[in-house]
Amino acid sequence: MEKKSKSFYVLTAFFGLFILFLYGPTLTIGILSFQGPGGGLTFPMQGTSLNWFRELFQEQAVGDIWGSFRRSFALGLMVMVTTVVVSVMGGFAFRKRFAGSGILFYLIIASLVIPSILISLGVGLIFNQFGLKIHWATSGFGSQLTWTLPFGLLIMFAVFNRFDKSFEEAARDQGASPWQTVRYVVLPIIAPSLIGVGLFGFTLSYDEFARTLLTAGSYNTLPLEIFGMTTNVTTPVIYALGTMTTLFSLLIIGAFLLTVWILGKRRARFGSDAGKGV
Amino acid sequence: MLKNRHIQGWLQASPLTLILIGFLILPIITIVVVSFWQATEFSIIPAFTLENYEFLFGSPVTYKVFFATFKYAAITWALTLAIGFTVAYYLAFHIKNQTTQIALFLLCTIPFWTSNIIRMISWIPFLGRNGIANSMLQSWGVIDQPLEWLLYSDFSVILAFVHLYTLFMVVPIFNTMTRIDHSLIEAARDNGASGFQTLTHVILPLTKPGIMIGTIFVLTLVMGDFITVRFMSGSQKANVGRLISNDISLLQYPSAAATAVILLITVLIVIGILLRFVDIRKEL
Numbered sequence: 001m002e003k004k005s006k007s008f009y010v011l012t013a014f015f016g017l018f019i020l021f022l023y024g025p026t027l028t029i030g031i032l033s034f035q036g037p038g039g040g041l042t043f044p045m046q047g048t049s050l051n052w053f054r055e056l057f058q059e060q061a062v063g064d065i066w067g068s069f070r071r072s073f074a075l076g077l078m079v080m081v082t083t084v085v086v087s088v089m090g091g092f093a094f095r096k097r098f099a100g101s102g103i104l105f106y107l108i109i110a111s112l113v114i115p116s117i118l119i120s121l122g123v124g125l126i127f128n129q130f131g132l133k134i135h136w137a138t139s140g141f142g143s144q145l146t147w148t149l150p151f152g153l154l155i156m157f158a159v160f161n162r163f164d165k166s167f168e169e170a171a172r173d174q175g176a177s178p179w180q181t182v183r184y185v186v187l188p189i190i191a192p193s194l195i196g197v198g199l200f201g202f203t204l205s206y207d208e209f210a211r212t213l214l215t216a217g218s219y220n221t222l223p224l225e226i227f228g229m230t231t232n233v234t235t236p237v238i239y240a241l242g243t244m245t246t247l248f249s250l251l252i253i254g255a256f257l258l259t260v261w262i263l264g265k266r267r268a269r270f271g272s273d274a275g276k277g278v
Numbered sequence: 279m280l281k282n283r284h285i286q287g288w289l290q291a292s293p294l295t296l297i298l299i300g301f302l303i304l305p306i307i308t309i310v311v312v313s314f315w316q317a318t319e320f321s322i323i324p325a326f327t328l329e330n331y332e333f334l335f336g337s338p339v340t341y342k343v344f345f346a347t348f349k350y351a352a353i354t355w356a357l358t359l360a361i362g363f364t365v366a367y368y369l370a371f372h373i374k375n376q377t378t379q380i381a382l383f384l385l386c387t388i389p390f391w392t393s394n395i396i397r398m399i400s401w402i403p404f405l406g407r408n409g410i411a412n413s414m415l416q417s418w419g420v421i422d423q424p425l426e427w428l429l430y431s432d433f434s435v436i437l438a439f440v441h442l443y444t445l446f447m448v449v450p451i452f453n454t455m456t457r458i459d460h461s462l463i464e465a466a467r468d469n470g471a472s473g474f475q476t477l478t479h480v481i482l483p484l485t486k487p488g489i490m491i492g493t494i495f496v497l498t499l500v501m502g503d504f505i506t507v508r509f510m511s512g513s514q515k516a517n518v519g520r521l522i523s524n525d526i527s528l529l530q531y532p533s534a535a536a537t538a539v540i541l542l543i544t545v546l547i548v549i550g551i552l553l554r555f556v557d558i559r560k561e562l
Contacts (some may be wrong), residue, residue, distance in 0.1 A: 014364055026400050042410070043400060089290045094291070097283075107300070121526060160470065199391065200391075232512075239400075246393065253392075
């Protein structure tokens with residue numbers, strides 16, 4: 001082990017400050033959400049209480065939070081499943097060059113870089129012009145996919161770029177049909193990355209604001225509901241909601257990371273699953 | 279039929295293509311078409327008129343707002359690049375243990391999967407008139423009066439941008455850095471390069487693709503933003519995104535569409551220039 005240089009300690013301090021900068025504000029509102037009943041939006045704490053969390057659970061005290069949470073959760077699951085399936089299929093498609101694949105690739109990049117409000121405005125206008133009802137599960141769903149799919153596809157491209165084709169060739173040599181090769185060889189190998197794609201799909205949808213703004217219709221998703229609250233709620237109840245949402249996000253992220261970790265462990269323990277796929 | 283790779287490719291990519299046509303291409307075409315329409319107070323009327331664009335280019339507000347948008351983008355870019363490069367450099371070259379490296383990298387990326395709006399809200403107790411920053415500075419005797427420009431100012435807008443988007447720089451830069459062949463760095467050292475010379479003559483040029491990808495992310499996110507500017511400036515500052523969203527809330531869709539078209543062209547020109555410096559397909 002070489003001796004740590006001075007720059008190592010300077011950079012460690014810089015990194016520590018960066019992490020503090022990233023997480024400090026979120027931790028602060030976490031603390032402030034336990035503000036006493038008489039306390040305000042900033043320090044000092046007027047005692048500690050669960051008052052603001054209790055208000056969240058009281059029926060309709062501050063808008064339709066639980067309804068919007070259920071909608072965001074359902075939408076997140078819809079977007080997650082669609083993102084995984086469509087990204088995997090797209091990933092397979094891009095393993096070979098096909099006529100027009102270059103154009104499709106730049107469309108994916110365009111989908112990523114286009115300002116969200118344009119998608120929101122455009123989809124809203126289309127639905128209005130054709131007399132379709134704007135709803136989070138139709139127009140909102142489609143708009144969010146334009147944000148989650150590029151991430152899913154870029155992950156799949158990265159995965160397939162590193163994929164060792166000799167596994168497939170071996171399967172084919174042993175007489176596996178194309179479908180069996182995909183089902184028993186390719187999919188198990190790329191499974192951990194699919195969990196990553198799922199994580200992107202769910203969380204990006206669950207937190208998406210701009211693309212849902214004009215496409216959610218009369219029932220708000222959670223980020224829209226929270227944003228509405230910022231203009232008319234001036235008590236720490238908004239911190240309590242923020243803390244709950246962040247905890248929920250962390251729970252979801254933790255669950256996904258844990259699944260990847262367990263898959264990795266199992267793979268290390270059992271080695272190959274040769275012969276089990278027959 | 280499946281033998282033909284073109285047909286097979288398009289079949290596999292068909293769900294993707296349909297979604298992109300329906301929710302990306304058609305909306306853009308609609309915006310372009312509507313930007314030539316007319317609006318009354320209650321409805322929009324199909325027409326072919328250039329008055330939306332004439333109004334847009336005739337108004338001094340437009341130029342001010344576009345200038346503000348570029349200003350936010352440039353300052354945020356410089357700060358996120360400086361911070362993001364330093365963090366990625368530390369993770370890639372100073373953390374030798376791979377498990378620690380992955381854990382610290384995850385620590386940097388986790389906020390990406392949490393709500394941007396909550397992360398903006400959480401600056402309020404810091405920056406407000408009686409917030410943590412002001413009371414700390416006052417107790418240290420640095421200032422007598424609370425600073426008014428901490429919240430609802432250009433400062434808070436850019437602070438929030440940097441807070442939200444630095445990880446879009448960290449991830450691609452870290453990704454390219456970990457792929458740098460370490461023997462190149464040893465070679466530089468063997469030939470007598472100082473640490474700083476290795477950084478500027480070896481690592482920096484090899485990291486350029488990552489920097490370009492991070493730049494694309496940060497510039498497009500800041501240029502297309504409307505909610506951060508609205509929230510963090512307390513509606514006192516404007517950028518192009520807010521111009522569009524204000525028109526939308528007034529139901530002036532044709533005018534919003536015209537501004538959106540100009541914004542889109544601007545963003546595409548910026549991306550077009552940046553893509554000359556990086557081949558994204560090679561970097562995945």
